[in-house]
Amino acid sequence: MVEHGGRARGVMPLRAEPLPLRFQIGARTLGSIERRLVRVSLSLDAIIAGAQPALPPLGRGDDGYLVTSLPAAGLDALLRGAGGMIGYVRQRYPRHYADLTIGFAAYQAALSGNTRSGLKRKTKRVIELSGGALDVRRFRTAAELGDFHAVARGISQRTYQERLLGGGLPDDAAFVRAMTEQAAADQVRAWLLYVAGEPAAYLYCPIAGGTVRYDHVGHDPAFNDLSPGGVLMLEAMRDLYAEPGLRRFDFTEGDGQHKRSFATAGVACVDLLLLRPTLANRATIAALEAFDRGALWAKRAVARLGLERVARRVRR
Structure with a gap:
């Protein structure tokens, strides 16, 4: 998340673009509705400070905003100032x-x-399979x-994040250029x-202002039983704690067991459609609300019946 000069600290307003609002269960998208939205994201520093985002003006054909990682404590104030949206x-x-x-000792x-x-246990097993040493390579x-x-x-192409969500490690020229520039600046x-x-x-993390960002991560599903992502995450954190000048590791938007396991703190946030x-x-919001309510009911039913493992296979 990037700061934008002249606006609230940590806010990067973008021009409106067609964004799909997905009807999604796990990694599977069942459908979507497209709206022209300005996506507004907040940096971790802004979130911790409780900053309110500054919403840029909408164009004539724009539908509204998608505000991500809005501190939950500021939700009512933003809605009150939304001018009838x-x-x-x-x-x-x-x-x-x-x-x-x-x-690192306190972190552990x-x-x-x-x-x-x-x-x-997992690290010991990986070491055994690797001939007695943990093979972590740093870049x-x-x-x-x-x-x-x-x-x-090569790993990313085999992950469900890339196959089903389009969320793998990018390979376009713009990403490679940005990666090279950040590396040249030691960022x-x-x-x-x-x-x-x-x-x-693999794990790829840009750094800005002492904050390390959890941008791209993935593992080969052939190694699922070894939890290689968790093993690698701990070793990456060991390296980062040994490096002076770093303040926080930002697990970015969204929840998940992996993030909960490795974090030391968190701020309650919401993703808000405005x-x-x-x-x-109005019809779009009604459809999303009905779907989300149904998905929540199904999730609770699965948990009540003890079918979580089956549901994970279906979602992927």
Whole structure:
């Protein structure tokens, strides 16, 4: 998330663009409705400070805004000042982060006992399969990041995030150029984990103002039983705690077990749709609300019946 000069700290207003509002269960998209929206995101610093986003003017054909990671404490104030626009909270979650100033020993102590024991067991198994040593490779310079990208793309192509969500490690020219520029400015860190000589997991993290951002992560599903992403995450955190000048690790928008396991704190946030009160937009919100309510009911039913493992297979 990027700061924009002249506006609220940590806010980056963009021009409106067609954005799909997805009817989604897990990784599977069942359908979508497209609206022209200005996406407004807040940086972790702005969220912790409780900043309110400054919403840029809408064009004639624009439908509204998608405000992501809005601090929940500021929701009512934003709605009151929305000038008759209609709001719908699509998602609630903590914006997870880890304090990188406390030292690695204190960080490990802050993890749950189950997380620590599980990581110890998985790491031991990975070491055994890798001939007695943990094979983590680290990348920082522009030349090194080129090597990282080639290998990580191979892993990314096999992940469900890329196959089903289009959320893998990008390979377009703009991303590669930005990666190279960030590396030249010493503003990116990346890691690969190998298991028995095979690339198993990657992690790519830009750095801005002392905040390390959890931008791209993935692992080869062939290694699912080893939890290679968790093993690699702990080693990356070990490296970051040893590096001076870093303040926080930002797990970015959305919730998830992995983020909850490795974070030390979080701020309650919402993703808010804020739309002009047209008939089409009212119908859009009604459809999203009905779908989200049904998905929540189904999730609770699955948990009540103990079918979580089956549901995970269906979602992917």
